[in-house]
Every structure is written in structure tokens, then in C-alpha cells.
Amino acid sequence: MTSEGGRPGRTKYVLFDVDGTLIDAVSNQRRVWGTWAQRYGLDPDEVYRVALRTRPMDTFAQVAADRDARECLAVLHELEDEDVRSGVYTAFDGASELLCSLPPGAWALVTSNYEHRVRGRFLRTGLQVPDVIVDAAAVEEGKPSPMPYLQAAARLGAEPGDCLVIEDAPSGVRSGLRAGMTVWGVNAPDPVEGVHRHFLSLREAAPHILARMTSPEGTAAV
Numbered sequence: 001m002t003s004e005g006g007r008p009g010r011t012k013y014v015l016f017d018v019d020g021t022l023i024d025a026v027s028n029q030r031r032v033w034g035t036w037a038q039r040y041g042l043d044p045d046e047v048y049r050v051a052l053r054t055r056p057m058d059t060f061a062q063v064a065a066d067r068d069a070r071e072c073l074a075v076l077h078e079l080e081d082e083d084v085r086s087g088v089y090t091a092f093d094g095a096s097e098l099l100c101s102l103p104p105g106a107w108a109l110v111t112s113n114y115e116h117r118v119r120g121r122f123l124r125t126g127l128q129v130p131d132v133i134v135d136a137a138a139v140e141e142g143k144p145s146p147m148p149y150l151q152a153a154a155r156l157g158a159e160p161g162d163c164l165v166i167e168d169a170p171s172g173v174r175s176g177l178r179a180g181m182t183v184w185g186v187n188a189p190d191p192v193e194g195v196h197r198h199f200l201s202l203r204e205a206a207p208h209i210l211a212r213m214t215s216p217e218g219t220a221a222v
Contacts, residue, residue, distance in 0.1 A: 010159070010162050011106065011158070011162060012106070012162055012163075012164065012212060012213050012215075013106050013107060013108070013153070013156050013158040013162055013163045013164070014102065014106065014107045014163070014164045014165075014166060014209060014212075014213060015107065015108050015109075015110050015149055015152050015153070015163055015164070015165050015166070015176070015181070016107065016108070016109055016110065016165075016166045017109075017110060017111065017165075017166065017167045017168060017169070017172045018109055018110075018111040018113065018118055018121075019111070019112075019113065020168035020169060020187060021092070021166055021167060021168045021172075021186060021187065021202065022091060022092060022095045022099075022109075022127065022202070023089055023090070023091055023092065023095070023121055023122075023125060023127070024089070024090045024091070024092055025089060025121070028083050028087045028088075028089065029048075029051075030048055031083070031087070032076070032079045032080055032083050033047055033048045033051050033076075034047075034048065035079055036072075036075060036076050036079055037063075039075060040064055040067060040072075042063055042064065046063065047059070047063050050062050050063055055112075055142065056072075056073055056076055057069055057073065060072040060073070080113075080117060081117065084116075084117045084120035084121060084124075085120070089121050089124050089125050090125065091125040091126070091127055092187060092201070092202040092203070093201065093202065093203045094201070094202050094203035094206045095125075095127060095202055096125075096126060096127055096128070097206070098202070098206040098209065098210070099127055099128045099130075100128055101210055102210075102213065103213070104130075104131070105131060105156065106156070106213065107130050108130050108131075108132035108133065108134065108152040108155065108156055109129075109130060109132070109133045109134070109152075110134045110143075110148045110149055110152045110165075110172075110175075111133070111134070111135050111136070112135075112136055112142050112143055112148075113135060113136060114135050114136055114137060115133050115135040115137070115138075118133060118135065119133075132152060132155045132156055134148050134149075134151050134152045134155070138151060139151055143169075143171040143172050143174070143175035144170075144171040144172070144174035144175045144178065145175060145178070146175055146176075146178035146179035146180075148175060149163070149165060149175055149176050149179040149181060150179045153179070153181075160179050160180040160181050161180060161181070163179075163181040163182070164181065164182045164183075164184065164209065164212055164213075165179075165181045165182065165183040165184070166184055166186060166202075166205065166209065167183060167184075167185060167186070167192070167195075168185065168186055168187045168188055168192075169192070170192050170193065173185060173192045173193070173194050173195055174194065177194050182196050183195050183196055184196060184197045184198070184199065184205060184208075184209075185197070185198045185199065186198075186199045186200075186201060186202045186204075186205045187199075187200075187201055187202055188200075
């Protein structure tokens with residue numbers, strides 16, 4: 001693991017991924033992709049396996065190359081929107097208390113989903129919504145490109161070196177590292193390659209996140 005950033009005396013910021021980091025949406029994603037696969041007569045398990053590691057348009061190209069990709073995406077969006085309205089969502093333990101403890105204007109959400117769905121999920125789970133949300137529509141290049149996290153920093157008025165990224169997935173970790181930020185991994189049994197620190201759960205990471213935000217040296221308590 002590489003050394004952490006952060007500069008003495010400067011304001012610190014924290015940028016959160018959403019699905020898998022603050023909200024447990026694995027069962028929802030599996031159900032949505034399963035329903036989508038059945039619409040096209042495909043194997044739900046195989047489709048979900050591909051969808052886990054690729055963007056939707058790339059997934060369609062692999063599992064439904066003979067179909068109109070725009071139609072496939074429209075069907076997927078319809079299913080995802082319905083899931084936001086009727087699905088059951090759970091915030092990870094400690095998420096609500098952590099977000100409520102952060103200084104306003106010092107944190108943001110950086111998601112590969114769309115803002116209206118994120119807001120719907122946060123409403124369902126009672127999580128606080130920040131002023132800055134960088135979603136899939138806000139950038140031309142999504143994770144693992146550094147652009148989503150760089151845009152979040154710019155909108156907060158933050159330097160990349162003063163930002164802490166909280167992620168659970170390899171593509172998000174690479175995005176934060178490429179943006180020149182400190183990256184901590186959560187909610188996984190093993191650390192994602194490249195993370196500066198690893199925590200088994202968001203609950204375990206929460207006091208260290210808050211300590212880093214208030215530390216004059218910009219480093220976490222060990």
C-alpha cells in the first residue's frame with residue numbers, strides 16, 4: 001500500500017461511492033439484472049456475472065450482441081427505476097450516523113448510477129443527502145477513469161490531495177487513486193489492490209474517517 005496524502009492545516013474532504021459502500025444493493029442489482037435477462041431469454045446467472053465487471057452497454061455487447069443496445073438500456077433503466085420505487089434497501093451499519101457527523105460542504109457522493117435513483121434510495125433508507133452528487137450523467141468517462149472523483153473535488157473546491165475516497169470496488173479504487181487521492185476500502189473481507197487502508201465494514205471505518213476529517217495533520221488515527 002502506498003502512503004496517504006493530506007496536508008497539515010488544510011480542510012479535508014471525503015468522497016463516498018454509494019452502492020456497496022453506503023447502501024447494500026447487491027440483491028437489488030441481482031434481481032434487476034435477472035428480470036432483464038429473462039425478458040431476453042438469457043441465463044440470469046451468466047448475465048449478472050458479466051454485469052458485475054462491465055458497464056451496461058458493454059454487458060449488452062457481450063450477452064445480447066444481436067439486440068438493439070439502446071432498447072436494452074431503456075429496459076434496464078425502467079427496471080431500475082421501478083426497483084427504486086418498490087425494492088427493499090438497507091444502509092450499511094453506521095452509514096447514517098457517519099454522514100450526519102460530517103461537516104456540511106466537506107463530503108460528496110460519486111456514483112456510477114444516476115442522481116434520481118440515488119436520491120430515491122437515500123430517501124428510502126433515511127440517509128442524509130449532500131450538496132454534491134457526481135453521477136453517471138455528469139461525466140463522459142466513468143470509473144475507473146479519475147474524472148468522477150476529480151469533478152467531485154472541483155465542485156467542493158478541494159484539492160485532490162485533501163480528499164479521502166471511500167470505496168468497495170476495484171474500479172472505484174482505481175478511479176480514486178488515478179485522481180491522486182487517498183483511498184480506503186470497506187465492506188470486503190480482503191483489501192482491494194492499491195487501497196491505503198482496508199476495513200472489513202463501514203462501521204469499522206467510520207471513527208477513522210471522522211478522525212481524519214478533524215486531525216490537523218490530515219492523517220487517520222491508527
